[in-house]
Amino acid sequence: MLGDSLTAGFGISRDEAYPALLQRKIDAAGYRYEVVNAGVSGDTSAGGLSRLDWSLAGDVRVLVIALGGNDGLRGLPVVEMKRNLGEIIARARLRRIAVLLTGMETLTNMGPEYGRAFHEVFPALAREYDVAFLPFLLEGVAGRPELNQPDGIHPTVEGARIIADHVWQML
Numbered sequence: 001m002l003g004d005s006l007t008a009g010f011g012i013s014r015d016e017a018y019p020a021l022l023q024r025k026i027d028a029a030g031y032r033y034e035v036v037n038a039g040v041s042g043d044t045s046a047g048g049l050s051r052l053d054w055s056l057a058g059d060v061r062v063l064v065i066a067l068g069g070n071d072g073l074r075g076l077p078v079v080e081m082k083r084n085l086g087e088i089i090a091r092a093r094l095r096r097i098a099v100l101l102t103g104m105e106t107l108t109n110m111g112p113e114y115g116r117a118f119h120e121v122f123p124a125l126a127r128e129y130d131v132a133f134l135p136f137l138l139e140g141v142a143g144r145p146e147l148n149q150p151d152g153i154h155p156t157v158e159g160a161r162i163i164a165d166h167v168w169q170m171l
Contacts, residue, residue, distance in 0.1 A: 002048050002055050002088070003066035006137065007039025009160065011149045016157045021164035022171070033061065044070045045084035052088055056095060063092045064100045064167065066137055068122070072106025078117040082125065089129045100170055101126050102137040134170045137163060 001007050001019045009017025019037040026033050038055040040047065048055075048067045056063070065088055071081040085101070092099050103122035106115055126133035138155070140162050141147045147159035155163060 001035060001037055001039060001064045001066065002052070003039040003064070004043040004048075004070050005039065005041035005154060006069065006163075007037060007066050008041050009037070009039065010041050010154045011151075012155075012157050012160060016160055018155075018160045018164040018167060021161060022168055025164065025168045036060075039066070042070060043067065044074070044076060045081045045088070046076075049084045049088055052091060056092065056097065060092075060095070060097050062098045062100065062171065063088075064102065064171075065089070066102045066104075068104040068118075069106075072104065072110070072118050075110050075114070078114065078121060081118075082121045085121065085125055086129070089125060089131060093129065093131075099129070099131040100134065100167070101129075101131050102134045102167070104137055105142070132170055134166060137166070139166055 007017065007019060014020060014037065017037060019035045023035040026035065045067045065085065067085065068081055089099050089101065101122060106118045108115060123133065141155050141159040147156055147162065148154065149156055
């Protein structure tokens with residue numbers, strides 16, 4: 001699971017982050033997969049790309065990509081985010097790794113044009129590379145104070161459970 005602080009479990013224990021919750025679902029279903037939490041707080045799509053080879057070391061069968069939130073928060077160029085995410089997908093596909101791309105939204109402070117361009121990156125990449133796609137990682141969690149920590153960005157344990165349920169359905 002290649003991601004940022006949402007994947008790493010910022011503000012909650014690592015065993016309550018959504019990758020750990022997914023591991024429990026996988027175990028309960030009798031599958032023999034190990035979830036590797038490759039989430040790094042503050043990471044951007046460029047950071048994810050720079051550590052991709054390390055993240056894909058071993059017998060990786062499925063790559064969940066949950067990056068882009070920090071690109072949007074920092075107002076980084078959308079074209080660069082798209083190029084980085086596309087390269088991550090392409091390199092995983094070359095290794096015959098199934099990919100699940102999770103979408104993200106950005107705040108409105110960068111203006112409507114930036115927001116639209118940002119939003120369009122994720123479905124466009126999913127179509128271009130024909131990969132599984134979860135339109136919004138934080139669906140049902142974003143904007144709900146009871147499911148987020150006081151910063152309004154990072155999910156609580158209950159928010160992480162909802163994210164794990166959405167990702168599990170896609171997997």
